[in-house]
Amino acid sequence: MNQNLFSLAWRETVRSAYWGKSIATTIGLGFLALLFTAYFLMLGIFIPKILAESFPNTDPLTKFNSIVLAYFAIDLIIRQLMQKLPTISFKPLLLINIRRPRIAKYLMVRSVFNFFNVLPFFLLVPVTFSLVAGAHSGMATAAWFLSLFILVFSNHFLSIYLKWRFNEAEYGFIILLVALAGLFAINHFGIIDLSGGMGKLLDLILLHPAIFIALTLLPVLLYFLNVRFLLSRMFINMLSAKQKEEKIRDYSWLDRLGENGRFIALELKLIWRNKRPRSLAMMTFLMLFYGLLVYKNQHGQPPPEFIFILGGILLVGMFSISYGQFFPAWHSNYFSMLMCQRLTMKQFLRSFYMMVTVISISCYFLTLPYALMYPKIIYTHLAMLLYNLGVNIPIMFWSGMYSKKRLDLSQSSAMNYQGVSATQWLGALPLMLGPISLFYLFKLVFGTFGAYAALGTLGFIGILFHSLIIDFFSKQYRKQKHQLIKNYKNS
Amino acid sequence: MIQIQNLIKAYNKEIVLNIPELTIEKGEIFGLVGNNGAGKTTMFNIVLDLITASKGQVISKGINVRESEDWKEFTGSFIDETFLIGYLTAEEYYGFIAGLRRMSKTETSEFLATYTDFFNGEILGKKKFIRDFSKGNQKKVGIVAALMGKPEIVVLDEPFANLDPSSQYKLRKLIKDFAAANGTTFLISDHTLENIADVSTRLIILEKGKIVRDVPKTETTLQEVEAFFKPVVEADAF
Numbered sequence: 001m002n003q004n005l006f007s008l009a010w011r012e013t014v015r016s017a018y019w020g021k022s023i024a025t026t027i028g029l030g031f032l033a034l035l036f037t038a039y040f041l042m043l044g045i046f047i048p049k050i051l052a053e054s055f056p057n058t059d060p061l062t063k064f065n066s067i068v069l070a071y072f073a074i075d076l077i078i079r080q081l082m083q084k085l086p087t088i089s090f091k092p093l094l095l096i097n098i099r100r101p102r103i104a105k106y107l108m109v110r111s112v113f114n115f116f117n118v119l120p121f122f123l124l125v126p127v128t129f130s131l132v133a134g135a136h137s138g139m140a141t142a143a144w145f146l147s148l149f150i151l152v153f154s155n156h157f158l159s160i161y162l163k164w165r166f167n168e169a170e171y172g173f174i175i176l177l178v179a180l181a182g183l184f185a186i187n188h189f190g191i192i193d194l195s196g197g198m199g200k201l202l203d204l205i206l207l208h209p210a211i212f213i214a215l216t217l218l219p220v221l222l223y224f225l226n227v228r229f230l231l232s233r234m235f236i237n238m239l240s241a242k243q244k245e246e247k248i249r250d251y252s253w254l255d256r257l258g259e260n261g262r263f264i265a266l267e268l269k270l271i272w273r274n275k276r277p278r279s280l281a282m283m284t285f286l287m288l289f290y291g292l293l294v295y296k297n298q299h300g301q302p303p304p305e306f307i308f309i310l311g312g313i314l315l316v317g318m319f320s321i322s323y324g325q326f327f328p329a330w331h332s333n334y335f336s337m338l339m340c341q342r343l344t345m346k347q348f349l350r351s352f353y354m355m356v357t358v359i360s361i362s363c364y365f366l367t368l369p370y371a372l373m374y375p376k377i378i379y380t381h382l383a384m385l386l387y388n389l390g391v392n393i394p395i396m397f398w399s400g401m402y403s404k405k406r407l408d409l410s411q412s413s414a415m416n417y418q419g420v421s422a423t424q425w426l427g428a429l430p431l432m433l434g435p436i437s438l439f440y441l442f443k444l445v446f447g448t449f450g451a452y453a454a455l456g457t458l459g460f461i462g463i464l465f466h467s468l469i470i471d472f473f474s475k476q477y478r479k480q481k482h483q484l485i486k487n488y489k490n491s
Numbered sequence: 492m493i494q495i496q497n498l499i500k501a502y503n504k505e506i507v508l509n510i511p512e513l514t515i516e517k518g519e520i521f522g523l524v525g526n527n528g529a530g531k532t533t534m535f536n537i538v539l540d541l542i543t544a545s546k547g548q549v550i551s552k553g554i555n556v557r558e559s560e561d562w563k564e565f566t567g568s569f570i571d572e573t574f575l576i577g578y579l580t581a582e583e584y585y586g587f588i589a590g591l592r593r594m595s596k597t598e599t600s601e602f603l604a605t606y607t608d609f610f611n612g613e614i615l616g617k618k619k620f621i622r623d624f625s626k627g628n629q630k631k632v633g634i635v636a637a638l639m640g641k642p643e644i645v646v647l648d649e650p651f652a653n654l655d656p657s658s659q660y661k662l663r664k665l666i667k668d669f670a671a672a673n674g675t676t677f678l679i680s681d682h683t684l685e686n687i688a689d690v691s692t693r694l695i696i697l698e699k700g701k702i703v704r705d706v707p708k709t710e711t712t713l714q715e716v717e718a719f720f721k722p723v724v725e726a727d728a729f
């Protein structure tokens with residue numbers, strides 16, 4: 001029976017639309033996976049050295065043990081964002097002669113096979129050999145390693161459990177963040193030494209290896225918590241939409257903007273009422289704070305110029321790039337309806353342009369406080385704002401003509417590769433690298449300030465001719481219409 | 492009203508639709524029946540210029556639908572639930588379509604008021620997005636939206652499917668009344684022979700992409716069509 005279930009899962013994986021994603025996405029993801037594996041391996045190899053140099057007075061292993069908890073806290077957050085829930089479509093299974101507990105247990109077992117559970121071992125294995133094995137007995141080393149092994153999987157089950165829960169209540173994630181921040185504060189200000197406690201426990205295991213057996217209770221407990229939760233929810237109404245009254249916001253004030261207003265209202269509803277674009281909008285907001293990170297002084301030196309270009313694009317243009325990349329696939333679910341209506345492509349493109357312009361300009365003003373760090377941000381961001389509106393948006397209009405896949409609006413956008421195709425991967429390059437390389441080119445001729453002015457001018461020209469550009473693309477989109485309808489239907 | 496000339500649609504050399512000649516007159520309620528894969532939806536999609544024909548053309552009120560978009564002015568349509576915007580409420584959806592069809596707010600609410608009976612109190616005034624509606628109610632939303640702005644041609648693909656029995660009867664009357672009041676040409680397909688035979692003034696049976704029957708509606712149409720689709724004669728059933 002289990003074999004049957006696994007062969008089902010295998011087929012589901014192999015034949016799922018997930019793999020139907022383009023080769024480019026697979027390569028991109030594979031590259032990311034390799035990159036992280038390499039990072040962890042390097043970290044695992046060099047961490048004894050790093051710890052010994054940074055904390056010369058403490059035993060590196062004790063130090064390592066004492067930061068394990070912090071690692072798991074971060075791991076938990078990252079898993080929440082990126083890890084996929086182990087869902088097989090259990091709806092067809094419910095009517096078949098399989099007992100519910102078996103389905104639930106099967107789901108749990110299957111969830112274990114996950115990249116996030118493999119990754120830490122690239123760090124742990126070298127550390128075990130370099131830090132632990134030399135100084136402690138084989139027994140102690142094994143117990144220590146197994147303890148961490150157990151903790152990794154406990155974190156895994158905890159993460160899944162929370163994720164099921166957060167699926168029902170979206171604000172749960174915020175609560176988790178606040179809780180973790182609270183624990184961090186308690187730890188940081190020395191009220192209770194949580195991470196030290198965990199460190200002491202691991203130190204103790206090295207002395208008395210038998211203690212680790214007590215730890216095994218943790219994943220078992222969490223496992224059954226998950227199974228119990230699943231059993232209580234394994235009914236089809238868990239799959240269907242929740243029947244609750246929606247809070248309907250009124251957007252009729254936008255009607256005053258005429259035809260374009262109606263479309264902008266539609267776009268706003270699209271963003272606000274669907275999980276994927278909504279999480280994208282959230283990301284845009286978080287991105288505004290990204291400047292604190294990138295614009296940081298590095299050893300008293302201001303960052304290199306390309307950081308200012310990249311910062312300008314990401315801070316001011318995050319929304320237009322991440323949203324525009326999928327234009328017009330946001331409307332893919334009802335694209336054929338739009339194509340049967342008395343609406344011109346021009347309206348369609350123009351309302352998008354207007355909305356992105358308004359949001360980009362607001363982002364410009366919201367990020368102006370960074371000028372307190374470097375006054376030049378006033379004009380670097382302005383140049384990038386103009387460039388974004390004048391050059392990048394036409395580029396996105398162009399790549400949108402070859403939009404290949406329907407977008408599923410109901411999933412969060414973090415690590416979501418549904419609807420991503422080569423267009424997005426290739427499209428992102430000129431949007432980001434284009435202005436950087438142009439900048440260095442212009443810099444040769446006009447100097448630094450002149451280069452910013454040149455980028456801004458390029459954008460300004462684009463903005464000046466925006467109605468011509470929109471006219472041009474609306475003709476192109478009309479030609480592409482049948483192709484787009486076909487692409488969206490077949491994906 | 493609509494002329495179809497030498498129309499052929501083929502996928503990889505497999506012909507799925509082949510209509511050498513077909514003229515649909517103004518005011519006709521044109522019923523299309525056929526088994527799955529007969530080409531009904533393909534034909535409607537070509538009439539609406541959602542897919543391109545391999546050969547031939549569709550002339551709608553003198554306009555070649557491939558060449559100009561002006562046919563949209565007088566054509567309403569509902570093919571399937573992908574014609575709905577799932578994240579809007581029914582009112583918002585109607586508001587959006589009304590805007591495109593240049594109907595004022597009062598016109599829209601007057602228009603919607605005439606369908607109160609058809610809606611059966613389940614569509615309007617609900618704090619619910621269309622994506623959370625049942626299949627049948629989604630269909631109702633789409634059908635009524637296709638009638639907005641007094642179109643001269645209305646294309647409905649399987650409008651009776653998923654509707655409850657009383658709504659099916661209401662829809663029959665609704666279509667007949669609308670056509671009588673506005674002289675609208677309807678293109679309708681369905682699998683329920685009774686519904687389609689009742690509502691249409693002309694019936695066409697499509698099989699494997701070809702028109703195999705083309706009859707005006709008479710008393711015996713239903714029996715005729717039923718006989719066509721019945722696999723075996725049930726002569727000695729008793």
